Amino acid sequence: MSIIEVQSLRKDYSTAAALRGVDLVIEKGQWVSIIGPSGSGKTTLLNIIGGLDHPTDGKVFVKGTDINALSEDELSVFRRENIGFVFQQSHLIPYLDATENVMLAQYFHSLPDRKEAEEALKRVGLGHRLTHRPSQLSGGEQQRVCIARALINNPSILLADEPTGNLDRTNTRNVLELLRRLHQEEHFTVVMVTHDPYVTEWAERVIKMEDGRIITDESVSG
């Protein structure tokens, strides 16, 4: 059963075209990696799927909903109900501690719940960092807070844009292992953008982009 369906997607910026006709179907529960050189349109594609940006042309269906037909506010509600984001920069709120950063996501979704937020942080291995501010955390720890925040409202889709882009090998491995465990437990769909081939080793399917187009699309076993 497909959860994301992208049809002839185009995105033109005033200077150049970022997407030149992308068609893509992603199955529910799949872990998909999108790899490609810088400027190939990966972020643009991910942002449009997540309703953070609008396409110039084409359609995006998420869980059967044509998200281009939604208003800005409806898109917000759609995001809080269905999607968790992890970005390359952690985008944590500097004056809130780790737990409170997770609670902010709860706040916009429903109600903040400290216990639940702490549980989520423990699951990503940050039980000892609950009241640390982002500036007091390492890069890997920050990304783990972001994963906890992205998953706190049980989204059906996790969209990750170079989540390990700022991490070294060891931390990259740890974060990806953590994500794999959570993915196996909770069966959400993962779409992860990267330019690092190492990261694609965790994916069930690797899509290669270049110059705003998909050039290969391979399923990998294991």
Place this chain on the structure above:
Amino acid sequence: MRMKKGSWLNYFVFKNIKLRKGRFFIAISAVMLTVAVLTAFVVLSTGIREKMSRELQSYGANMIVTTLTGLPLKEDVTKRIVSNPLVRGFKAHIYGTLTIRGQELEVIGVRKKDFKGVRLEGSFPEGGNQVIVGVKLAEALGIKKGQSLKEEKRGVTFRVSGIFERGSKADTAIVMDLATAREFFGIKGFSALLLNVDTRYISRFTSELKRDFPSLKITTVKQVALAEEKLLKKIELLMVVVSLVVVFSAAITMGSTVGANIIERMEEIGLMKALGARASEVGRFFLYEAMLSGIIGSLLGTLAGVAIAEAVSRTAFNSFVGVEIFWLPLLICLGVVIAVAATLLPVRRATSMRPSSILRGEG
């Protein structure tokens, strides 16, 4: 363990304020300054008419009341007129003539306390057959202080207790004490009543007087009344203009403070939207903060404003002004409205931006 939405909002906003004390302080100061200046102006301009008109009493009478018949004004009529609250001050005069050295000379009988704003060499003629003489008349007739003057019709001798100078046509007259004049001329009541009436209500007052006492002759001193009114109008216009400028510049200060704050927090705004916040839900954080700075700034501002008004009043009028309390909540509301309105526009613009353009970027 679930937190209420409201208490989280509090918590969040206060944590942010703690981090950005400087910005919050600037926002408070902008509101405070505005409200202080507005409060000072409101307090002064409500107090100032009263102050000014009290000051302007020294400008002199703006209405003269006599009778159409030329007979003296009766004592009870006089009492009723001057007890009207629109009458800010009054003088009673008695007019008559003395025949001295073959000439009929004008005499004004006046109470000592009403004989003000005059340069007097000698002393006011209290009791007995004493007079003071206007400087012009004294020069013309060669009269000196301490001399005696013989009234030729009635054969009474007056001693000149002083020479006065007013700088007006009164300087050609003789002045005696009201009681002496009454006795000498045999007048009960007064020849004329010089009133200082609240200029705003001068025509109303005139028509009331005419209705109640049809036999009165009422002359308004137009120049005095007009000058006073013009001056007040000018002061009020100045106040309105200054107030507008202050409100305008405060809104700009608030707007740019909030603007800078928002630019700093763009990433936060983008993140909140990515987390599923509607534009209004993001705006709520900023408006809440604006409201706080508005309330705190307004409270401090009204206090400061009253203090400024009192200081100005003390320097300018040598007295305190009364504060009409109902203005204060109004001014506090105004401060909050300015703070919120100045915040609304930049927040609207920021929260309606696509989150992608804020959050993307590799560096």
